[in-house]
Amino acid sequence: AQSVTQPDIHITVSEGASLELRCNYSYGATPYLFWYVQSPGQGLQLLLKYFSGDTLVQGIKGFEAEFKRSQSSFNLRKPSVHWSDAAEYFCAVARSGGSYIPTFGRGTSLIVHP
Amino acid sequence: ETGVTQSPTHLIKTRGQQVTLRCSSQSGHNTVSWYQQALGQGPQFIFQYYREEENGRGNFPPRFSGLQFPNYSSELNVNALELDDSALYLCASSLGGQGNYGYTFGSGTRLTVV
Numbered sequence: 001a002q003s004v005t006q007p008d009i010h011i012t013v014s015e016g017a018s019l020e021l022r023c024n025y026s027y028g029a030t031p032y033l034f035w036y037v038q039s040p041g042q043g044l045q046l047l048l049k050y051f052s053g054d055t056l057v058q059g060i061k062g063f064e065a066e067f068k069r070s071q072s073s074f075n076l077r078k079p080s081v082h083w084s085d086a087a088e089y090f091c092a093v094a095r096s097g098g099s100y101i102p103t104f105g106r107g108t109s110l111i112v113h114p
Numbered sequence: 115e116t117g118v119t120q121s122p123t124h125l126i127k128t129r130g131q132q133v134t135l136r137c138s139s140q141s142g143h144n145t146v147s148w149y150q151q152a153l154g155q156g157p158q159f160i161f162q163y164y165r166e167e168e169n170g171r172g173n174f175p176p177r178f179s180g181l182q183f184p185n186y187s188s189e190l191n192v193n194a195l196e197l198d199d200s201a202l203y204l205c206a207s208s209l210g211g212q213g214n215y216g217y218t219f220g221s222g223t224r225l226t227v228v
Contacts, residue, residue, distance in 0.1 A: 044217075
């Protein structure tokens with residue numbers, strides 16, 4: 001079965017600074033990978049996804065993520081963080097064939113200081 | 115295009131009672147998945163319905179059951195509520211049984227069991 005590890009429970013950055021949120025997955029083949037964002041009291045919004053092809057994926061709100069097979073990682077990055085980016089971020093992995101059931105990590109809480 | 119709508123938004127139930135949560139999927143989506151998100155955790159997969167049939171189930175007991183209707187809306191039923199069932203219940207819809215286009219999530223139903 002697939003699994004996801006988000007090693008950082010909380011990340012604090014200053015507004016305007018760069019951001020990298022870590023995600024490591026466990027899956028035997030090439031997975032489908034996702035990043036979602038959740039604002040307080042809200043559902044999850046899809047930021048970006050990777051299925052195949054170019055390993056650098058562009059998403060909404062200026063986010064990007066890079067798939068590194070050798071490191072089993074799919075880290076999320078943003079060059080300049082805005083205060084409105086403060087939220088909970090979830091990485092998810094799904095099998096690339098058969099029944100699709102994404103597995104989510106426990107999330108990383110992003111705190112943005114002015 | 116309407117998004118995913120969940121009702122009610124908040125609910126308080128007593129231990130041992132039964133509850134029904136409802137979800138209207140995004141227009142054009144035929145797959146609905148339900149997740150349980152405990153406080154400070156990532157979403158945990160409960161089950162998925164594709165064209166009115168259960169398409170996958172997570173590690174939840176049989177007292178968690180569901181339905182999908184011909185219009186692709188869905189219900190989650192939980193019998194014999196326990197205190198640990200207190201959580202945010204998220205519904206997500208997608209197109210196709212494999213859902214590899216990513217999910218659209220609703221804002222969730224906050225269930226409190228006392």
